Structures are given as structure tokens and as C-alpha cells.
Amino acid sequence: MEKHYQTYNVDCRDGIKEIAGDSIDFIVTDPPYFIDGMGSDWDDKKLKKKASKSGVVGGLPVGMKFDRAQGEDLQKFLEPLCAEFYRVLKPGAFCVVFSQGRLYHRAAMALDMAGFEIRDMLGWKYEGQPKAFSQDHFIRKDKNLSESEKEKLIAELDGLKTPQLKPQIEPMALAQKPKEGTFVENWKKYQVGLMNTKVSLDGMFPGTIMDVSKKVRRDESDIKIDHMTIKPVCLISHLIKLFTKEGQVVFDPFLGSGSHGVAAIAANRKFIGFEIERKYFDIANKRLDKADSSADLFATVR
Numbered sequence: 001m002e003k004h005y006q007t008y009n010v011d012c013r014d015g016i017k018e019i020a021g022d023s024i025d026f027i028v029t030d031p032p033y034f035i036d037g038m039g040s041d042w043d044d045k046k047l048k049k050k051a052s053k054s055g056v057v058g059g060l061p062v063g064m065k066f067d068r069a070q071g072e073d074l075q076k077f078l079e080p081l082c083a084e085f086y087r088v089l090k091p092g093a094f095c096v097v098f099s100q101g102r103l104y105h106r107a108a109m110a111l112d113m114a115g116f117e118i119r120d121m122l123g124w125k126y127e128g129q130p131k132a133f134s135q136d137h138f139i140r141k142d143k144n145l146s147e148s149e150k151e152k153l154i155a156e157l158d159g160l161k162t163p164q165l166k167p168q169i170e171p172m173a174l175a176q177k178p179k180e181g182t183f184v185e186n187w188k189k190y191q192v193g194l195m196n197t198k199v200s201l202d203g204m205f206p207g208t209i210m211d212v213s214k215k216v217r218r219d220e221s222d223i224k225i226d227h228m229t230i231k232p233v234c235l236i237s238h239l240i241k242l243f244t245k246e247g248q249v250v251f252d253p254f255l256g257s258g259s260h261g262v263a264a265i266a267a268n269r270k271f272i273g274f275e276i277e278r279k280y281f282d283i284a285n286k287r288l289d290k291a292d293s294s295a296d297l298f299a300t301v302r
């Protein structure tokens with residue numbers, strides 16, 4: 001049986017150069033975030049060690065330390081890549097890049113500077129865990145304060161915590177490569193550039209906030225996946241169905257555990273994915289193989 005996906009164990013910055021211009025129908029991707037050392041050199045061991053520590057890094061929990069350089073590094077990493085996204089996408093095609101609240105603007109700027117039109121900010125809504133913490137511990141340890149001063153300060157700061165609202169939304173930049181002529185002219189030539197409004201997550205007109213409940217996500221965990229930032233397949237499938245037709249080509253340069261590929265195959269699309277880490281590449285291939293052998297692919301493609 002013909003395989004409907006191609007995956008490569010490469011650095012996407014090299015791999016993407018092999019893709020022909022104006023050949024991809026949709027990019028949906030979730031790049032590394034550059035938080036507290038989680039940079040472009042995605043080191044699985046370091047990442048796990050950091051995340052497993054419930055302690056603090058420089059006064060804030062892992063992932064929440066504010067450092068302007070993280071955003072700058074992320075943008076520098078994404079700028080040349082977004083220029084490549086622009087090159088490989090068909091005119092009028094869409095690109096969705098996942099980010100997080102405090103780094104979203106960096107991803108949007110990288111896309112903007114590459115020539116994309118920023119169409120919107122989308123949000124995946126989920127049930128977050130509160131991460132803010134009180135200062136009691138630091139006050140108790142302060143050798144410059146007497147016991148009564150400590151008790152007074154702790155009482156004064158009752159309820160006051162570090163500035164981290166419970167995260168409940170993951171933003172995505174929705175960008176479009178400028179189309180050639182009108183929407184209809186572009187569609188006739190490239191079959192992209194319009195959105196399918198018959199697709200819905202909740203029975204309503206598709207909106208910018210995509211609510212994917214825990215129950216839906218749990219139902220998807222058919223195999224045990226060892227990856228820290230897995231995206232729900234139904235969310236990616238929804239995005240793919242909104243912005244592409246059956247049989248079109250979806251590309252994810254940061255494959256991870258392969259959720260975007262599984263979503264593309266389940267939606268009867270073709271898929272290309274890159275992953276730098278051998279371990280994740282193998283996990284992704286296993287999932288993609290399974291999806292490809294069970295999907296009723298292209299049954300409805302004319």
C-alpha cells in the first residue's frame with residue numbers, strides 16, 4: 001500500500017531546503033519555546049531534569065523565569081525558518097505556529113518579517129494548573145528579619161503570589177502567504193486561501209478559541225507516548241480541516257511525537273514531517289504507521 005507520509009530524522013533548518021517552492025498546502029507546527037534553556041538544541045535529558053524539579057529557577061518555577069534573551073533567541077531562530085515556510089507554501093496557503101503567551105509576539109514577528117499576512121491569533125483553551133507561588137518561604141529564610149517582622153510580612157502578603165495567572169490558553173499565530181489576485185483566482189490556481197466554515201469543534205461557526213477538553217484528550221491516548229509537549233490530535237485535525245482539502249499536503253518541521261501527522265492522515269491528507277531527535281522520530285513513525293494502516297485514505301478524493 002502506498003504510504004501517505006514522509007518523515008525525516010533531520011534538523012528542519014537543513015531539511016526544508018530540499019522542499020520545492022510553492023509545493024506545500026499547509027504548515028501547522030509547534031516549535032521549541034526557548035524557555036529556561038529549552039532552546040533549539042532540544043536536549044531530552046536536560047529538559048526532563050528541569051521539568052521534574054518542582055523547585056525554583058532564579059526565584060521562579062521552571063519555564064517562568066523572565067529573560068528577554070529567550071524571546072530574542074526564539075525570534076532569531078524562527079526568522080530564517082519562516083522565510084523558508086514562505087518559500088515552500090503555495091500562494092494563499094496558511095501557516096499556524098503554536099506559541100505561548102509571553103513569546104507569541106516573537107513567533108508572529110518572525111512570520112510577519114518573512115512576508116506573511118498575520119490573519120489572527122488563535123487559542124487552544126485547556127484546563128491549566130496554577131503555578132503562582134507565595135513568598136512565605138523566602139521571608140522565613142531571610143536572616144535580616146526578626147521573627148515578629150517575618151510574621152507581620154507574611155500576614156501582609158497573604159494571598160499575594162508571583163505574577164502568573166493560571167495558564168488556560170495556548171496562542172497560535174495564523175498567517176497567510178499573500179495570494180495571487182482575488183480569493184477566487186488564487187483558489188482556481190492553487191486550491192488554497194479560503195477556509196472551510198462547515199468544519200466545527202462544537203457545532204458552531206468555527207471560532208478563534210478552540211476548546212479541547214481533558215476528556216477528549218484522554219480518549220486519544222491509545223498508546224503511551226513519551227514526549228513532553230504532545231498536542232491533541234483532534235485540535236490539529238480541526239485546523240487541518242479548516243485550512244485544507246482532502247489529499248493536500250500538510251507539513252510539520254517539528255514533528256515531536258507525530259500528533260500533527262496522525263491528525264493529517266486521519267483527515268485524509270498527505271504529510272511531511274521533520275524531527276531532530278531520534279527517539280521522538282521513532283515514536284512518531286510508530287504512530288504514523290498505525291494511523292496510515294487504519295485510515296480510509298483518499299476514498300473520497302476525486
Ligand SMILES: C[S@@+](CC[C@H](N)C(=O)[O-])C[C@H]1O[C@@H](n2cnc3c(N)ncnc32)[C@H](O)[C@@H]1O
Pocket residue numbers: 010011012013029030031032040041042227229230231232253254255256257258259260274275276277280
Ligand atoms: C514542541 S515539540 C513538538 C511536539 C508535537 N507537536 C507533538 O504533538 O508531539 C518540538 C519538537 O521539535 C524538535 N526539534 C527541536 N529543534 C528541531 C530542529 N531544529 N529540527 C527538527 N526538530 C526539532 C524537538 O525534538 C521536539 O520534539
